[in-house]
Amino acid sequence: MTAPGSTAPGSTAPGSTAPGSTAPVPSIEFEAVSFSYPDGTRALSNVGLAIGPGESVAIVGQNGSGKSTLVRHLNGLLRPTAGRVLLDGRDVRPIHVARLAGLVGLAFQNPDRQLFAGRVSAEAAFGPRNLGIRGQELDERVRAALEDVGLAAEAATTPYDLGYSSRKLLALASVLAMRTPILVLDEPTTGQDARGVARVREVVARAAGEGRTLIAISHDMRFVAESFRRVVVMREGRVVLDGAPDVVFAETAWGDLRASYLEPPLPAVAGARLGLGSTPTDAAFVAALAAGGAPRAGRGRGRGRGCGGGRGQLADRGPGCGGGRGPLADRGQ
Ligand SMILES: Nc1ncnc2c1ncn2[C@@H]1O[C@H](COP(=O)(O)OP(=O)(O)OP(=O)(O)O)[C@@H](O)[C@H]1O
Numbered sequence: 001m002t003a004p005g006s007t008a009p010g011s012t013a014p015g016s017t018a019p020g021s022t023a024p025v026p027s028i029e030f031e032a033v034s035f036s037y038p039d040g041t042r043a044l045s046n047v048g049l050a051i052g053p054g055e056s057v058a059i060v061g062q063n064g065s066g067k068s069t070l071v072r073h074l075n076g077l078l079r080p081t082a083g084r085v086l087l088d089g090r091d092v093r094p095i096h097v098a099r100l101a102g103l104v105g106l107a108f109q110n111p112d113r114q115l116f117a118g119r120v121s122a123e124a125a126f127g128p129r130n131l132g133i134r135g136q137e138l139d140e141r142v143r144a145a146l147e148d149v150g151l152a153a154e155a156a157t158t159p160y161d162l163g164y165s166s167r168k169l170l171a172l173a174s175v176l177a178m179r180t181p182i183l184v185l186d187e188p189t190t191g192q193d194a195r196g197v198a199r200v201r202e203v204v205a206r207a208a209g210e211g212r213t214l215i216a217i218s219h220d221m222r223f224v225a226e227s228f229r230r231v232v233v234m235r236e237g238r239v240v241l242d243g244a245p246d247v248v249f250a251e252t253a254w255g256d257l258r259a260s261y262l263e264p265p266l267p268a269v270a271g272a273r274l275g276l277g278s279t280p281t282d283a284a285f286v287a288a289l290a291a292g293g294a295p296r297a298g299r300g301r302g303r304g305r306g307c308g309g310g311r312g313q314l315a316d317r318g319p320g321c322g323g324g325r326g327p328l329a330d331r332g333q
């Protein structure tokens with residue numbers, strides 16, 4: 001696990017340009033950032049976080065832990081009360097919001113705070129048009145973005161006639177159409193059915209494959225574990241864990257996760273129980289179960305840290321707990 005503030009491996013070279021993106025991909029650094037809202041609510045306390053070009057990072061944490069406040073600093077919507085936010089080592093404070101918009105695309109947690117145009121296509125065109133894109137290129141960007149989120153057939157629809165999940169996807173499309181080197185998605189899977197989640201996963205995978213920096217806030221631990229190479233856990237305005245999913249969701253970190261009111265993803269719990277580690281593949285599961293993979297506690301190794309007498313929800317009802325009474329245990333024995 002990397003210490004909060006360090007850069008995890010796997011990023012592209014500083015200043016490299018993501019395919020399809022017009023600007024080089026800048027590094028991001030939050031340098032001892034604190035932020036209080038005008039009413040005095042302290043939302044961030046001394047956050048140190050470095051994100052290299054091309055990293056894909058999930059930010060997780062309980063409600064009100066400061067996730068949205070943190071990412072709103074990236075496009076100039078908020079400015080730190082103390083500390084600095086740096087892009088490629090340069091303080092963003094003097095950078096005009098219009099220029100920042102070409103570097104950082106932020107899909108809002110609440111799409112209704114983002115959407116305003118009269119038609120879906122106009123909504124998706126707004127961002128790139130503001131960046132000076134016109135004509136065929138603009139049309140192509142709008143078409144591709146709407147296609148990516150499955151809204152191509154709704155181009156002429158009024159955004160407010162769409163359901164919540166589609167409005168969320170439209171907010172995502174409007175940001176995709178800007179083709180910014182940094183993409184920030186605030187809870188992109190909220191309200192999505194399996195198909196919507198699959199679309200978001202594809203968008204995330206494509207952005208990562210193109211070398212863009214991708215930051216997504218999510219409460220969906222499975223999405224996080226499967227789609228991101230780095231997970232940052234926030235609690236009460238601070239970064240409390242920062243590392244690869246297999247480390248952050250490892251059994252040794254469950255106590256910290258539970259203290260942040262987060263449940264490790266089910267595969268992590270079941271994987272630990274079956275001795276497959278915290279990010280097992282479906283194939284590994286199938287193989288372990290087919291081989292009669294007895295849950296670990298059932299093989300006499302004693303209960304894991306997350307089982308029996310634990311304080312968190314997982315400890316009480318996870319499939320890795322209960323001395324072999326869970327469905328996995330039943331199947332595995
Ligand atoms: N506009 C605002 N004015 C005052 N306080 C605010 C404002 N927006 C957020 N807060 C407070 O700042 C803190 C951090 O909020 P933030 O929205 O960043 O958390 P979050 O981690 O994104 O939560 P959630 O998971 O619910 O979206 C919370 O205490 C919240 O109530």
Ligand SMILES: [Mg+2]
Binds near residue numbers: 068069
């Ligand atoms: Mg939020």
